[in-house]
Amino acid sequence: MIISITILLVAATFSSIIAGFLPHISTNYISIIIGIILALIVPLNQQVMSFHSEIFMYIVAPLIYFEGQTTRINLIGKNLRQIIGTAVLLVVTATIFTGVAVSLLGVPIAFAFLMGALSTPTDATATESVSKGLIVPEKQENILKMESLFNDATGIILVSAMALWVKNGHLNYQQTILDFIKSAGGGIVIGILAAILMISFRQLLSRTNRLAYNAQNMLFVITPFFVYFIAEEMRVSGIIAVVCAGLMQNSEGMRSRFILPRQYHNGITLMDLLQEILNNIVFVILGLLAVRIIKSDLIHGSPDIQWISIGLTLYVANLIIRYIYGLVIGLGRKGSVIFSLGGVHGAVTLALVYMVISSVTSVQFSTVVLSEMLMIILSMVVPSIIFQFILPHDLSAKRIADQAKRLRDEMVQEGIKTVQGIYLPDNVKQSVLYDLRDQKNATTFKEFWHQWVQASRRTEFNEQERELEQRALLWAFRAERQYLDTVSQKENMRGYVYDLYNDVLLSESILVDRNKFY
Numbered sequence: 001m002i003i004s005i006t007i008l009l010v011a012a013t014f015s016s017i018i019a020g021f022l023p024h025i026s027t028n029y030i031s032i033i034i035g036i037i038l039a040l041i042v043p044l045n046q047q048v049m050s051f052h053s054e055i056f057m058y059i060v061a062p063l064i065y066f067e068g069q070t071t072r073i074n075l076i077g078k079n080l081r082q083i084i085g086t087a088v089l090l091v092v093t094a095t096i097f098t099g100v101a102v103s104l105l106g107v108p109i110a111f112a113f114l115m116g117a118l119s120t121p122t123d124a125t126a127t128e129s130v131s132k133g134l135i136v137p138e139k140q141e142n143i144l145k146m147e148s149l150f151n152d153a154t155g156i157i158l159v160s161a162m163a164l165w166v167k168n169g170h171l172n173y174q175q176t177i178l179d180f181i182k183s184a185g186g187g188i189v190i191g192i193l194a195a196i197l198m199i200s201f202r203q204l205l206s207r208t209n210r211l212a213y214n215a216q217n218m219l220f221v222i223t224p225f226f227v228y229f230i231a232e233e234m235r236v237s238g239i240i241a242v243v244c245a246g247l248m249q250n251s252e253g254m255r256s257r258f259i260l261p262r263q264y265h266n267g268i269t270l271m272d273l274l275q276e277i278l279n280n281i282v283f284v285i286l287g288l289l290a291v292r293i294i295k296s297d298l299i300h301g302s303p304d305i306q307w308i309s310i311g312l313t314l315y316v317a318n319l320i321i322r323y324i325y326g327l328v329i330g331l332g333r334k335g336s337v338i339f340s341l342g343g344v345h346g347a348v349t350l351a352l353v354y355m356v357i358s359s360v361t362s363v364q365f366s367t368v369v370l371s372e373m374l375m376i377i378l379s380m381v382v383p384s385i386i387f388q389f390i391l392p393h394d395l396s397a398k399r400i401a402d403q404a405k406r407l408r409d410e411m412v413q414e415g416i417k418t419v420q421g422i423y424l425p426d427n428v429k430q431s432v433l434y435d436l437r438d439q440k441n442a443t444t445f446k447e448f449w450h451q452w453v454q455a456s457r458r459t460e461f462n463e464q465e466r467e468l469e470q471r472a473l474l475w476a477f478r479a480e481r482q483y484l485d486t487v488s489q490k491e492n493m494r495g496y497v498y499d500l501y502n503d504v505l506l507s508e509s510i511l512v513d514r515n516k517f518y
Contacts, residue, residue, distance in 0.1 A: 068246020
């Protein structure tokens with residue numbers, strides 16, 4: 001298990017590195033390709049263990065928790081009717097419609113409905129990846145986000161019911177409805193209670209021990225796992241519980257972010273890191289599993305390409321029913337197209353696939369995995385192409401990078417001008433100017449190693465020189481921030497201006513925290 005986790009973490013890291021050089025390509029695509037390469041390298045493939053639904057769900061739980069944290073809880077009350085429509089009515093309707101469509105291909109009706117249910121949950125993170133650099137209308141964006149937060153629970157209940165239908169040969173409608181009410185209602189209660197408990201404990205800890213910010217971050221990381229585990233042990237929806245806990249955490253963060261600012265900032269950084277790693281791992285696994293199953297079918301001499309037609313049917317049927325639903329709720333033709341294409345699938349669908357492994361035959365399971373994988377990939381690729389033509393473009397990544405670079409250069413020049421205007425010993429001034437030029441990446445690889453050698457050999461600054469260096473850098477950073485304040489009024493405080501301002505503040509934070517960085 002440790003070796004498997006290590007390999008997947010390395011693969012996820014490489015996905016992020018490559019994505020940094022290819023900003024116009026979604027990290028999800030890169031992760032799938034790396035997963036395929038990983039599967040084709042036999043020694044590495046053999047080191048990665050087989051996967052189970054529990055593994056996927058414990059990857060999905062924190063992703064959904066973090067997604068819930070970015071959503072204001074008051075939006076739930078405002079959009080309750082909309083949430084019920086997309087998370088219940090749309091999911092049930094889509095399951096029926098796609099199930100019937102797949103059954104027309106000659107697939108047994110129960111098995112067809114099972115694959116239809118598996119194709120209903122959507123993924124907010126995947127949706128964001130296909131609309132990168134584009135402006136999604138606010139109304140459609142909010143609907144898609146709320147849908148992805150809450151439709152997983154309905155999907156899980158329906159998948160469980162359909163799996164029992166496949167296994168036992170009959171469908172118990174009444175039991176399915178009761179299970180849904182129990183699972184969703186219980187998930188809400190457990191999520192709220194668990195969140196209140198964790199929030200109360202964290203707040204008491206903040207007010208009694210201000211130095212426990214590392215413990216706070218550890219509590220933050222384990223919360224989604226704790227909530228999901230408790231809910232599942234009580235036979236209710238762990239996904240709904242995690243969503244509710246995340247929503248409540250949002251309000252906590254908004255009203256207590258300044259009591260321990262270091263902990264709050266580190267928590268946001270940690271959340272971004274975990275989201276990226278876990279999301280990359282999911283799509284690496286997707287590519288890995290696709291190759292494993294196809295190779296297994298070829299080895300056993302039973303290649304069946306019916307999964308291609310099933311996967312296409314699942315995707316097209318979902319598009320149709322989502323488009324019709326969009327028209328019904330008044331999104332208009334273009335808005336309905338955006339809504340239908342924006343229903344991108346990802347981690348949850350893959351996790352649900354492994355929930356049915358004990359209810360189907362090995363041949364059926366291979367068909368399910370490959371069909372749902374094809375649907376997931378289509379749900380990412382198709383909108384990535386079509387959105388380019390129907391959605392307005394934001395500033396291109398290259399243009400943003402160019403503007404940010406220009407502004408950074410001008411900002412640093414202001415800092416350098418400030419340092420040049422004050423008296424400093426030569427050795428201190430050279431060190432300060434190097435640090436400032438390093439802000440805009442104006443130092444070469446050779447210069448870095450030269451500075452490294454000097455720093456390793458030279459006598460450390462005495463106390464007075466260290467004080468002068470710190471003050472000079474603080475003056476420079478203050479000048480940089482003042483410049484950004486002035487420019488922000490012209491630049492309308494676009495994201496890259498905030499990013500630069502944040503970089504300067506973080507530099508000051510590092511400088512002030514002398515005991516750790518000297």
